[in-house]
Amino acid sequence: MTDANTPPHAFFLPRSGLEDLFQILQSDGYQVLGPTVVNDTVMIRPLESIAQLPQGVSDRQDGGFYRLVDGDPELSFEFVVGPNGPKNYLFPAKLKLLEFHVGNERFELDAGQPDVPKYAFLGVRPCELAAVKVQDRVFGVAEPGMFRCESETWYTLARRQALFIAVNCTRPAGTCFCASWGTGPRATEGFDLALTELRGGFIVEVGSDRGQAIVGRLPTREPTVSELELAELKLERAAEQMGRRLETGDVKELLDHDLEHPEWDKVAQRCLSCGNCTMVCPTCFCCTVEDSTYLADENITRTRYWESCFTHQFSYLTSGPERATIRGRYRHWLRHKLSTWWDQFDMSGCVGCGRCITWCPVGIDLTEEIPRFREGGHAKAENTTQSRGT
Amino acid sequence: MPHTLSSSRPEPICGMDTWMPVPARILAIEQENFNTWTFTTRFVAEEIRKIYRFAPGQFNMLYVPGVGEAAFSLSSDPAEPETLAHTVRRVGSVTRALERFKPGGLIGLRGPFGHGWPMELMRDRHVVIVAGGIGIAPLRPVLYTLLHNPDYCKRLVLLYGCRTPADRVYASELEDWENNDAIEVLVTVDNADSEWNGPVGVVTNLLRRIKVDAKNTIVLVCGPKVLNRVAAWSFLQLHVPPDQVFVSLERNMNCGFARCGHCQLGGKFVCSDGPVFRFSDIADIFAKEDI
Amino acid sequence: MPGQNVDTLRRQGKLKIAAFKFTSCDGCQLQILNLEDDLLALAGATDIAFFLEARRQAPSPPYDIGFVEGSISTPEEEERIGQIRRECKTLITIGACATSGGIQALRNWADVDEFCRCVYPRPEHIETLATATPIAAHVFVDYELRGCPINPADLLELVSATLAGRRPNISTHSLCVECKRSGYPCVMVAQGKPCLGPVTQVGCGGALCPSMNRACYGCFGPMEQPNMASLGRWFTSRLGQDARDMKRMLRTFNGYIEPFKQASDRYEQEEQRSKEQ
Numbered sequence: 019m020t021d022a023n024t025p026p027h028a029f030f031l032p033r034s035g036l037e038d039l040f041q042i043l044q045s046d047g048y049q050v051l052g053p054t055v056v057n058d059t060v061m062i063r064p065l066e067s068i069a070q071l072p073q074g075v076s077d078r079q080d081g082g083f084y085r086l087v088d089g090d091p092e093l094s095f096e097f098v099v100g101p102n103g104p105k106n107y108l109f110p111a112k113l114k115l116l117e118f119h120v121g122n123e124r125f126e127l128d129a130g131q132p133d134v135p136k137y138a139f140l141g142v143r144p145c146e147l148a149a150v151k152v153q154d155r156v157f158g159v160a161e162p163g164m165f166r167c168e169s170e171t172w173y174t175l176a177r178r179q180a181l182f183i184a185v186n187c188t189r190p191a192g193t194c195f196c197a198s199w200g201t202g203p204r205a206t207e208g209f210d211l212a213l214t215e216l217r218g219g220f221i222v223e224v225g226s227d228r229g230q231a232i233v234g235r236l237p238t239r240e241p242t243v244s245e246l247e248l249a250e251l252k253l254e255r256a257a258e259q260m261g262r263r264l265e266t267g268d269v270k271e272l273l274d275h276d277l278e279h280p281e282w283d284k285v286a287q288r289c290l291s292c293g294n295c296t297m298v299c300p301t302c303f304c305c306t307v308e309d310s311t312y313l314a315d316e317n318i319t320r321t322r323y324w325e326s327c328f329t330h331q332f333s334y335l336t337s338g339p340e341r342a343t344i345r346g347r348y349r350h351w352l353r354h355k356l357s358t359w360w361d362q363f364d365m366s367g368c369v370g371c372g373r374c375i376t377w378c379p380v381g382i383d384l385t386e387e388i389p390r391f392r393e394g395g396h397a398k399a400e401n402t403t404q405s406r407g408t
Numbered sequence: 409m410p411h412t413l414s415s416s417r418p419e420p421i422c423g424m425d426t427w428m429p430v431p432a433r434i435l436a437i438e439q440e441n442f443n444t445w446t447f448t449t450r451f452v453a454e455e456i457r458k459i460y461r462f463a464p465g466q467f468n469m470l471y472v473p474g475v476g477e478a479a480f481s482l483s484s485d486p487a488e489p490e491t492l493a494h495t496v497r498r499v500g501s502v503t504r505a506l507e508r509f510k511p512g513g514l515i516g517l518r519g520p521f522g523h524g525w526p527m528e529l530m531r532d533r534h535v536v537i538v539a540g541g542i543g544i545a546p547l548r549p550v551l552y553t554l555l556h557n558p559d560y561c562k563r564l565v566l567l568y569g570c571r572t573p574a575d576r577v578y579a580s581e582l583e584d585w586e587n588n589d590a591i592e593v594l595v596t597v598d599n600a601d602s603e604w605n606g607p608v609g610v611v612t613n614l615l616r617r618i619k620v621d622a623k624n625t626i627v628l629v630c631g632p633k634v635l636n637r638v639a640a641w642s643f644l645q646l647h648v649p650p651d652q653v654f655v656s657l658e659r660n661m662n663c664g665f666a667r668c669g670h671c672q673l674g675g676k677f678v679c680s681d682g683p684v685f686r687f688s689d690i691a692d693i694f695a696k697e698d699i
Numbered sequence: 700m701p702g703q704n705v706d707t708l709r710r711q712g713k714l715k716i717a718a719f720k721f722t723s724c725d726g727c728q729l730q731i732l733n734l735e736d737d738l739l740a741l742a743g744a745t746d747i748a749f750f751l752e753a754r755r756q757a758p759s760p761p762y763d764i765g766f767v768e769g770s771i772s773t774p775e776e777e778e779r780i781g782q783i784r785r786e787c788k789t790l791i792t793i794g795a796c797a798t799s800g801g802i803q804a805l806r807n808w809a810d811v812d813e814f815c816r817c818v819y820p821r822p823e824h825i826e827t828l829a830t831a832t833p834i835a836a837h838v839f840v841d842y843e844l845r846g847c848p849i850n851p852a853d854l855l856e857l858v859s860a861t862l863a864g865r866r867p868n869i870s871t872h873s874l875c876v877e878c879k880r881s882g883y884p885c886v887m888v889a890q891g892k893p894c895l896g897p898v899t900q901v902g903c904g905g906a907l908c909p910s911m912n913r914a915c916y917g918c919f920g921p922m923e924q925p926n927m928a929s930l931g932r933w934f935t936s937r938l939g940q941d942a943r944d945m946k947r948m949l950r951t952f953n954g955y956i957e958p959f960k961q962a963s964d965r966y967e968q969e970e971q972r973s974k975e976q
Contacts (some may be wrong), residue, residue, distance in 0.1 A: 056914045059884030082933065084889045104881060112878035115427050120473045120514055121454050124431045157667075165458055170667070171426060277696060290926045292897035293872060297879030305671030306428050306662055311474045311863040313737075313855070314744040318474045324880055329872035330923045332670055335660050336499045344699025344926060350672070358675030362666075371664065379875070379887055379897045380933045475865040501866040506862065 021095070029238035030245055032219040036094065039183070040068045042139070042235055048138035048181060051107060053100065058086055060100035062107075072097055079191035079372065081381025084282040085145055094214045101298045101377050103146045104139050108176045109153065111297075111324045116309065119316045128317060131172055139182040145194075145371040147184055148201035149210035149300030150177070155220060155363045156303045160267065180230060184209040188252040192261035193372030195385055199266060201369045203256040203335070214249040221249040262372060262385040272391050273357040277349070280391045286345035288380055293326030295382075296376035299368050301359075303330070327351050418461040420519055420665065421451075427663075429471035429516025430456055434509055435491060440577035441651075444542055446483065447506065449515065449538040450491050457490045464549035465524025465656060465684045468535055469664045470494055471516030477503040479661040479679070481546035482520060486697050488554060492517070495545040495577060518651025521664035522683050525550050525628055526654060533626045535562040536617045536618070538639045540611055541570055542577055546683070547630055548635070550638075551585070558590040561626075565592045565618055569611025571636070572606045573597050592618070611635060612642045628684075630656040635696055640687050653687035705744065713746040714861065717762040717764035718793075721769030721776050722803055722831060726848040727794035728768050734851045741855065744862060760786035763860065766844075770796040772803060773832035784838040793833045795847035799920055799956030802847075803831040807955055808967075814950050823924075833956065847918040847952035850904045871923040874899045874915050886914050893938045895948065912935070919952035927962035930970035942969035 031039070043050050053060045054070040060077065063070075076132030077097040089096035117129040154177065157170040185193070187203035196202030205212045210229035214218040221241055224230050241249075244250075296302045306325040311318055325332055328347050333340035339348045359367030375383045421430060436448040447470075451457045462468075462482050469477045479498065484493035484656040496503050509515070527550070535554065537631075539547050554564050566585065570576050576595065586593045596607040596613045609616060613629070625648050629639045636655050644652050659671035664679035674693040676682060693699050712721040718728055728750070734741060734828040743746070748762055765787030771777055772897075784790055796803045806814060807830045815822040834840055844853050853869055860867035878885070886909050887894040896906070896916035909913045922928075927949075934940040940948070949963035 038934065057884040057886070057889070058888045061882070061884060082888055084885075085817070086889075101885060106882060111882070118428075123514075124429070124515065125473065127428075129478070172846070192659070274692075277693075278699070286928075288929045290873070290929055291924060292875040292922075294875045294879060294885070294897070298878060303667070306668065307477075308476055308622055308868050309476050309863075309865060310856075310868055311859050311865070313740050313859050313860055322427070323751040324876075326872065326876050327669065327672075329876065331870060333660050333732070335658065340659065341698050344924065350699070353674070358672075362677070363676030377885060377888055379885075379894075380929055474863040503862070505864045609803075 027224050028246060029224075029233055029236075030219055030241035031213070031222050031236055031238050033092075033094075034054055035219065035237050036068050036071075038236055039232070040065075040408075041233055043138045043140070043181070043183075047136055048348055049142055050133045050138050050230045051104075053097070055086065055096075059084065059091060060086070060097050062100070062104070062139075064103050068094075071095075071141070076189070077191055079193045081383045082374050083381065083388075084376050090217070093215055095185045095213075096189055098187055098189070099143050099146065099371050099373060101373065103371075104137075104142055104180075105300050106179065107137055107139075109170075109173050109303065109324075111321065113172060113322045114319060115322050116320045117342050118318055120318075129201070131392045134172055134175040134179065135178060136179045137179075138183065140183045141185045142182050142209070143187055143371070144184060144202035144205040145184060145196045145369045145379050146300055146314075148181075148196075148206050148369040149371065151208055152301040152363070152365060152367065152369065155305060155365060163346040166202035173302070182209045182211075182225075183229075184212040184225075184252055186249075187256050188214060188215060190256050190260050191372060191376070192262050193195075193336055193375040193383075193392075194370065195262040195264050195372060197257045197260045198264040198391065199366060199368065200369040203252055203260075204253045209247035211372070214253065216245060216248055216252075221245060262375065262383070264370065264385045264388060266366070269388060270357045270360050273353045274387070276391070279391055280346075281387065282345050282349050284390075285382060285387055286343065289344050289348045290379060291328045291344045291347055291380060292337065293328040294377050294379060296326040296328060297324065298373040298377045299355075300371055301355075301369065302326075306331070316356055325352070325383070352387065354386075356384075411483040412563075417523055418466070418520055419461055419463075420521055421456055422518065427518075427699075429477070429518050431470070431514055432492070432517045432519050434513045434515060436510050436511055440495060440579070441575050444491050444495060444577050445507070446495045446577075447509075448484070448493045449517065450466045451517070455642060460492075460520075461489050461519035462492075462549075463524040464484055464553055466520035466522050467546070467664075467679075467683060468492070468517045468519030469661070470496075470506075471518065472502050472518065473514070475505040476502050477518070477662070478629075480485065480519070480665065481656075481683075483541050483545040483548045484552075485556075485557060486549050493496070495676075499630060503623070517547055518664060521557045521679055522578075522666075523681065525684050526626065526686075527553065529652070530554065532559045532608070532628050533561055534621050534624055535621070535654070536565045536567065536625055536627050536643075538567045538611060538627065538629045538631070538635075540635040540639075543576060543631035543635070543656070544568060544590055545630075546579075547628060550579065550628065553593070555588065562624075564590060564593070566594070566612050567614040567618075568595045569597070569614075569631070570595070571598045572599070573601055594618070595597060595658065609690060610638070612638050615642055620646050620648065622651070625652060627653045628655065628656075640694070644687070650688040650691060651686055654684055655690075656684045657682055660682075703879075704945055711956075712745065712878065714763045714858065715746045715748045715761075715786065716750075716764045716766065717748045717760075718750045718766040718768065721767065721780070721797065721834075722772040723769030723794065723796040723801065725768070726799040727796075730851040731854060734855060735855075737851075741858065745858060752840055762787045763932075764789045764791060764858075765793050766793045767797050767834050768793050770800045770803060770833060771828070771837055771870070772828050772833040775826075777828070779957070780834060780837050782797045789841045790834075790838065791842045791844060791857065792840050793844045793849045795845065795918065795920065795952040796831075797834045798843045799953040800831050800833050800958075801955075802952055804951060804955035805875075806831060807951075821900050830956075835884070842867075845900055845902050852904055853902055868902050872901055872904070872926075873897055873904055873908075873922045874919070878909045879903045881902050881905045881910065881911045885909070886912060891938055892932045893940055893948065898922060898927060898930050911959055913976075915949060916968055918952050921959050925958060931962065931966070942966045942973060946970060 074091035184205040209225040330339040355367040480494040662668040666680040671678040892914040895917035896915040946966040
C-alpha cells in the first residue's frame, strides 16, 4: 500500500490527461466501460468519449432511495456506485453458452460462446475490485485444485484481459460501508491504475505492469507534497464519513447461532422477495442454464441467466420450492452473504458497497438488521437439531 | 484395496465446454415399477469410456437434448464403469422425456459429481443400509461393491421400505440378495397386498429385528426427507455416533459443481459437499425446513 | 407447471392448435398474428385448426392445444367453455381477460344492470352475467399465459417447448429480476415512481415499461408469492400514494385475480373509511 511518504509509485495526471488516458485505452483495443448517466442513474456502460462521464454529478443514497444531485462541476467522479458494475460484463446476466444439434454419434456444435471483448473498466470503485476478487474465488480463476470443467470460460477470459482503472472514493454514499470490511474507500489491490480525484487532476497509483506501461504514455508529472496530502486527507475523511456501519467481527457467529430468531419473521414482513438485492449485488453468482428450442427446429441453445435465490424456481424440487417462505429465502440470502460464504469460500460475500440497501424497493438495510439479531432471540441450548429430534 | 472401495472423488468428465454434456447411448431400459425405469447407458466415445470412473453415491447430470438436465445417482456397479445405470422415477419434464426413449437413443451425461459413501470407513465394521423407495438407487453401487468383497465389512444389512410391494425397485435383485449369506435383507411396505408375507410399517420399525452394535456400525441412509430424518435419529437413539451416520440428500441441481448455487443447504453445496453427508457435519441444519 | 398431457402430444404428427375467443378485445389473438416472421414457421410446425381471426375454415375437434382468449361474461359463454374444454386435450388461457377476468371484471365491483341502462337504448336485449370471470373459475386450465396483451414470444415458447417435450421457459418471479438483468435503471428507487414491478410477474419481454423509463403497471398480474402489504406500505408512506391510488393501480387488467383482488379490496375499505371520517 502506498502512502504519502513513499511517492515513487504516485504520479499526478492533470485533468486534461483523462482524455489521453481514454485515447490510449481505445487505441490499445479496449472497450472502455465507465460511468454515465442513464435515466437519472449512474450506470456502467460502454463509453465513446470522456464527455459521457457524469461531470459535476453527485448522488444521494439511502434505503430504497437514489437521486442524482448537482455536485462539484469540476469533478468527474463525485458520485459513487450505481446499480450495475463490472460483474455485468465479466459475468453477463444473459449469456448464450452453446448452440448445437444432435448428430448421429455426437452433439454437433453450431456455435459456441461469443468472443470475449477486451474490457477496460474506467472508474471502478474499490468495493467493486473487492467484489471481483470474491468472484475470482467463486469462479476459481487459475485455482489449481479445480477440475478442468469447473472453470468458467467467459469469466476467466474476460477477467484475464480486463484492465481496471480504479477511482478511489473521496465521498462515500449514504449506504456505503466499505470501511467496515476494509474494502475501501481506497483501493489497495486488484487494479492496474488507481486514481484519486482532486480538482486539478488525479493522483495516480500504479498497481501492475500493464498500469505502469500506460502511465509511461500519459502526460504525468511528480505530484506535489500538498497534492498527496490532500488526496490522503480526502480518503481519510471518506472513511470517516461512511453512511452506514456494520460490526463485522461477530456477524458469522451471530447468524449461525440462532436460525429461528424472531427478527427473521419481522424482516420477512417487509421483504418483497423481488430479487433486486441479488441482481445488484456484485458478488452474487447464482445462475440457471436453460435449454431452448425454436418450434420444430433441431437446433438447441443453452443459455445462462443470472438467477436469484428469491425465486421459486431456484430451489424447486418436484413438490415445490425448498425455501417456500419469504422468511426462508431472505434468511438464506443474508446468511449466505455474511456467514455461509465463509464456509464455502473462506471469505465474506459482502464487500460493503451498499447496493442491496439502496436498490431494495422497500429499503431493507442489512446494517440495520444485523444489530437486531444481537438483541433478544432464543437461547442457544434450545436450538440444536438433536434435542429437537429425540 | 480395490479402487471402488476408496472414497476418492473421481474427476468429472466434461465435454468441450463446462455445460456441454457428453453423448451417451441408451443400451437398455428396464422397468422397475409403474413409474420407475433403469436406463443403462454407455458413452459413445471410447476414450471417455476408458477414463470415466465413479465412486458409489456420486451422480451424473443426465441430459435429454432440447429438454434439459436433471441429477441422477449412478446406480450400477462401479467396478464396471463402461456401462452406467441410472434409475429414474417419472417426476418432471426430463424424466417424462426419458420415458419416450428407446434403446439406441442418444442422451448426454456430465459427471460424476459429488462426494459419495464412505467406503473406507466400512472396513471391518457393521454396515446398515436404510433405503426408502427409489432411495435404494445410490446405494446399489455400495451393495455391489461390498458383495464383491464379502470379507471387507463384518456385517451387511439392508433395510428397505416401500409404499407397496409393487413399488419395490430392483425386485429380482432383492430376492437374490435375500438368498445371499453375505447380506441380511429386510423389506417392509406401508400397504401390503394379499401376496405380501413380509413386515408392514415404516422402515425404522425393522430396527427392532436387528441387533445393532452401535459403536461399531456405519449407517447409510437414503430416502425421502422424512425417512432420512427418522432413520438418522433412530440410529442416534441407539447410540450410533453421529459421525458414523451418513445421509444422501436431494436438492434442485443445475450445474453439479458448486457454481449455480441452486442446491445450497445452509453453507453446503449438496452437489459437491454432498450428496452424501456425515450427520455430524449437518446436524445444525439437517431438520430445518426452509433452509 | 404445464399439464402432463401437453407432453404426451408429441410425435403424433403436427400439433393441432385452435384459438377461441370469449369476452375480450381480440388483442391477444392479434398478438399471434403479430408474430409475422415466425408465423409461417408456426403454421409449418403445427396445424392451426380453428382460428377465426386468421382462417375461415374450421376443422373439427379434438384439438391438441386450445388457446382461450377472453373472460366468461354471458350465459352463452358459460356453456361454450365447457364444450371447448371437452374438445381440447390441453387448454391454455391467453391474456389477462382469460386468466384474471380482465378490464371487464371491474364490473364485478359494480352494478351491471345500471351499466346496461346507461349504455344501451334497449337494455332488455342484453343478456349478460353479473360478473366477468376468468376461465379457470369455470373449467380446469392447464397453463396460463399472462399479459395484456400476451407476449407473442411466450406463445411461441410454449409451442416450441411442447414440440420439444420440455417445460416452457416462462418464469413466475418478479419483473425486477428481468429488469435488472436487462440493465435498466430502477424507475422506483431512482425517480420515486410507484412501480408494480416488485409484485408483478415477469414476461412482457424484458421489462417493457421500465425500458421506456416508465413504472410497471402490472399487466402480467401477480408474481409468485407477492408481498402486497409491504409494497403498499412503501407506496403510501414514501411515494405519496393514497388508498384510492392503490386501489386503482391494482384494479386495472388483473384486479380480479388474487392477491391483487384482496389487496385492492382492502384499499377500497380504507378509502371508504377515510371518506366517512
